[in-house]
Amino acid sequence: MAQKINDFKFLIGSWEFEKGKGKIIENWKIQGDSLIGNSYQYNHKNEGKLTETMVLKKINGIWYLCVTGYEAGNEGETNFKLVSFKQKTFTFENKGHDFPQNIYYQNQGKKSLLAWIEGFIDGKTMKITFPYKRKY
Template identity: 60%
Template sequence: MKKIYLSLLLMFAALYVSAQNPTLKTFYFMLGKWEMKTKNGKILERWHKHKDSLTGQSHKFNATGDSILTEAVVLKKINGEWHFCVTGYEKGNEGKTDFKLVKSIKNTFTFENKQHDFPQQITYQNKGKDELLAWIEGNINGQKRKIEFPYIRVK
């Protein structure tokens, strides 16, 4: 019985450590093409793997199929910590912003930059092989706001 208890304890400790110190492979669930339908068209995110990072791009498509690049992202380690580095191209959201990984619990990863206007947090959650939930949240004029992006994998 002691061996089983010790084995379980070691297994949970290993899971805790891996959740607190994710590797690049931890984020592979994001790879591929993801789509979210909107009332005006759709949003498409594409993620690619590189040697030591992931890169992503987000495009908005209107009902007629015209698209604009809204942002490009690099998920990489900086000084030993994971960062979600966003370059925005959409009007009112231009420029570069860096969000540091502050929480990783189970399949949910939260990146934060408290100095950014909005959002202050970006979260990605692995919902399974073909579902991905992302959300942004923070304060705008003292009001808490959260916007969800439920994505479905595109084959």
């Protein structure tokens, strides 16, 4: 898979997903040959906390999405390997991770970004969708 950093530049910027009485904001910027992202969760009082950081980078010539979680039960770094790119959708996978095993980012144009995570919990398939809108 011969993806270049330019293939991922659609992520650059700030993306917001309103859910219930709160929201999630994901920010991405380019840094050298990598993309650096962070995800904040906000409650109904607009109080935010950093829940994870992401680095999209090449390791030994292969693209990985390296995710570091900060929430209780989700601490530490997990690397997800880029396994597919089709129909403007990037698929990252780590079959050894508890949940999720797959992370998807779909380029839906300048104003929308669809992300979702999938995997198995207790033998059942679980999917969580993040329909982001561009903040800037």
